[in-house]
Amino acid sequence: MPQINIAVIGAGMAGLKAASTLYNIGMNVTVFEKSRGLGGRLASRRTDFGHFNHGAQYVTARNPGFDAxxxxxxxxxxxxxxxxxxxxxDIESGSIYPTKETSQNPDTISQLDQTAQTSTVGNLAVDCWFQGAPQMNKLIHPLVDEFGIKKQHRIIAIEPSGPRQFILHDDLDGAFGPFDGVIVSAPAPQTADILRPLSPRFDPIGDVVMAPCWAVMVAFEKPLPTAFDAMLYPSPEISWAARSTQNEGVFHTRTPDPWVLHATPQWSRDHLEEDKDRVIEKLLSALRAASGVKLPELHSIAAHRWRYARTEVPLGKSYLNGMNGRVIAAGDWCLGARVEAAWRSGQTAAHAMMETLIG
Structure with missing residues (x-):
């Protein structure tokens, strides 16, 4: 087979699944990632006392391939x-997190029923929950191979070079290529910015809706005195709060005690441009009220804004292609707010590229 050169934009689950699939059949693959690390929203922040999983907290599998x-x-x-x-x-109509009551529709975002705030301790989820080990971004490790990965390269444009090849341009006036095919796996709004100038076939990406999420990473000097490790929609402000540690016991002796808080989509929208210190103050106050305990002294605290965190309205298909099938858009936003959706989209995008280039 003649050498086929493929560019993949984005080194999250979708992009790396596509890259790994194409590399393993003999294509020459180069991945471009705007950040310093890999994994996208499978993110972890390392500190001098441990790590914070401040992006996706866990994953589940229903597709046999992703389960494998x-x-x-x-x-x-x-x-x-x-x-x-x-x-x-108490949740009115489901949650983006799969529980015993909501596992049939985990991508639905709902609001807390404020008329009652009962609590249930224990993981009653129907699905098995998985985390990356020792941190979430290690989950993509099996997909990373010997293909080239160019970190800290923000691709902003794709230029056709003749009828069947493409040149990529980054935000520092760098040019890369030519490539025979391109897969773009960035969040939907960023993918739309890159691809809509190429073809009206990519216009439907504009209908995808992604919600933001404020994340707060707090380390307490002493363990938070609760009977649980995680909270699911405990208040209108917080959708998720969890101890970010690998220890199995709740009342562990490790200090500092690291927790990650995720704000609800609506709260994040309402406070999207707010100062980080104010976001931290408000979410800590919400945690204090939701947990019902006095918060220990703070060892450290930081906030991160995910501008495109959760898919609320997906594309409705596993990928979108144009330019005679040689440019493909993929990502979790194609199918829904699940890491599994990203993996499936990356896989099907790679197979579509194979069909176009080698039949």
Whole structure:
């Protein structure tokens, strides 16, 4: 087979699944990632006392292929099963997090029923929950191979070079290529910015709706004195709060005690441009009220704004292609707010590229 050169924009789950699939059949693959690390929203921040999983907190699998991937990752020690002691707020109609009551529709975002705030301790989820090990961004480790990865390269444009090749341009006036095919796996708004100038076939990406999320990473000097490791929609401000540690016990002796708080989509929208210090203050106050305990002294605290965190209205298909099938858009936003959706989209995008280039 003649050498085929493929560019993949984005080194999250979708992009790396596409890159790995194409590399393993002999294509020459180059991945471009705007950040310093890999994994996208499978993100972890390292500190001098441990790490914070401040992006996706866990993953589940219903697709047999993705389930096999997670089992393989577990065997290779890059994933582990996670069953936290869980506090649940009363939820009206489902949640983006799969629970016993909502596992049939985990991508639905709902609001807390404020008329009652009962709690249930224990993970009653139907699905098995997995985390990356020792941190979430290790979950993509089985997909990283010997293909080239160019970190800190923000691709802003794709230029056709003749009828069947493309040149990529970054925000520092760099040019890369030519490539025979391109897969773009950035969040939907960023993918639209890159692809809509190429073809009206990519206009439907504009209909995708992604919600933001404020994340707060707080380390307490002493363990937070609760009977649970995680809280699911405990208040109108917080959709998720969890102890970011690999220890299985709730009342552990490790200090500082690291927690990650995720604001609800609506609260994040309402406070999207707010100062980080104010966001931290308000979400800590919400945590204090939701947990019902006095918060220990703070060891450290930081906030991160995910501008495109959760898919609320997906594309409705696993990928979108144009330019005679040689440019493909992929990502979790194609199918829904799940890491599994990203993996499936990356896989099907790679197969579509194969069909176009080698039949």
């Amino acid at each position: 991937f997670l089992r393989q990752a577990t065997d290779h020690k890059s994933a582990r099963n996670w069953r936290p002691n869980l506090h649940r707020g």
